[in-house]
Amino acid sequence: MSFLSTATKTARGPKIAVIGTGGTFAMHARGPFDWVEYSESGVVHPLDTLLATLGELAPDVELLPVTFRSLGSVAIQPADWVELARLIRHTALADPSITGFIVTHGTATLEETAWFLQLVLDIARPVIVTGAQRPANTAGSDVLANLRGAIAAARDPLSAAHGVLVAMDGWLFSPRDVTKAASFELNAFESPGYGPLARIEPDARIAWRRGAIATRRGSESAWFSRALLEADAPFALPRVDIAISYAGADGVAIDALVAAGSAGIISAGLVPGRPAAAEAAAYRKAVEAGVVVVQSSRAARGVVPPQAFLARDGVVAGGDLAPHKLRIALMLALTFDGDSRADFAQRRERIQTILLAL
Numbered sequence: 001m002s003f004l005s006t007a008t009k010t011a012r013g014p015k016i017a018v019i020g021t022g023g024t025f026a027m028h029a030r031g032p033f034d035w036v037e038y039s040e041s042g043v044v045h046p047l048d049t050l051l052a053t054l055g056e057l058a059p060d061v062e063l064l065p066v067t068f069r070s071l072g073s074v075a076i077q078p079a080d081w082v083e084l085a086r087l088i089r090h091t092a093l094a095d096p097s098i099t100g101f102i103v104t105h106g107t108a109t110l111e112e113t114a115w116f117l118q119l120v121l122d123i124a125r126p127v128i129v130t131g132a133q134r135p136a137n138t139a140g141s142d143v144l145a146n147l148r149g150a151i152a153a154a155r156d157p158l159s160a161a162h163g164v165l166v167a168m169d170g171w172l173f174s175p176r177d178v179t180k181a182a183s184f185e186l187n188a189f190e191s192p193g194y195g196p197l198a199r200i201e202p203d204a205r206i207a208w209r210r211g212a213i214a215t216r217r218g219s220e221s222a223w224f225s226r227a228l229l230e231a232d233a234p235f236a237l238p239r240v241d242i243a244i245s246y247a248g249a250d251g252v253a254i255d256a257l258v259a260a261g262s263a264g265i266i267s268a269g270l271v272p273g274r275p276a277a278a279e280a281a282a283y284r285k286a287v288e289a290g291v292v293v294v295q296s297s298r299a300a301r302g303v304v305p306p307q308a309f310l311a312r313d314g315v316v317a318g319g320d321l322a323p324h325k326l327r328i329a330l331m332l333a334l335t336f337d338g339d340s341r342a343d344f345a346q347r348r349e350r351i352q353t354i355l356l357a358l
Helices: 047-054 078-094 110-120 143-155 217-222 252-259 277-288 308-313 323-336 344-357
Strands: 003-006 015-020 062-066 100-104 127-130 164-168 171-173 198-200 206-209 240-244 264-269 292-297
Touching: 015 047, 015 078, 015 143, 047 062, 047 143, 078 100, 078 110, 100 110, 100 143, 110 127, 110 164, 110 323, 127 143, 143 164, 143 198, 240 252, 240 323, 252 264, 252 277, 264 277, 264 323, 277 292, 277 308, 292 323, 292 344, 323 344
Parallel strands: 015 062, 015 100, 100 127, 127 164, 240 264, 264 292
Antiparallel strands: 003 206, 164 171, 171 198, 198 206
């Protein structure tokens, strides 16, 4: 893997907005080795207080705390994604002097929030999402290192072309394929099949992987209307669920999801991307009921291309996106596809085109 280093100096110090959403990054542990149950302390530091205690990570950078709210990442909802994206966009429009954004986030759903932001934001400034595996007051905490890395990424001149990036453990990842692959290790984040986009050097330079400079960010955001962020009214994304296949799975869960009002279902199928035999009929019935079904795979490096059996059953191929990333993309595709009363087969084809282009 070859990397290209870029200088991070600017004519004057950059101004970076930092938005805190809680998570391990903001938590206070009960002792130096409280690496697992630290949430039991009940203490979550406000962002400005935390930043004040961390010291000068980059003396020539102005860090601007922006108020959001503290959310455990296991509690975050799609409505929170919309509000966060609106906050970033409104802040960028209100203050053109801001050169980049950092979002601190709990790691349980960090990759999902980053992917949503990648799909809807178009602000021509980098947004770096970071978190921590260990609270700041524990031994071996990664809070300082990850925040320093996020600052380095936010000020790098090549970051804006990528839109949103995830900064964890000295690496920069694409939200499209990054995933949390371990519970407690500091190097929990990785991009199976693709690898990181860049390495954050010890001196805070960014070493970009050669060939990773180009981005498809424009084509990603082009599919979705800006109306989602321009409006101030509450906005409800459609319900999309994930059903996991396993040996002996039947249609009970699928029928329940349809009954609960799912507009779309992601089938996290058996490798290489097929539902269990007893699930197939339930998926066909769901399609007949107007539910968009997308076939994915449980595999970490799974790929589901368009195939004859999918076309026969009216199921959309999910490509190489992970099931939880497909869910977010489908929520947006269903929202902005247009008139849901249009011919269902044609609508499904349009959604297929959107998903495979991401």
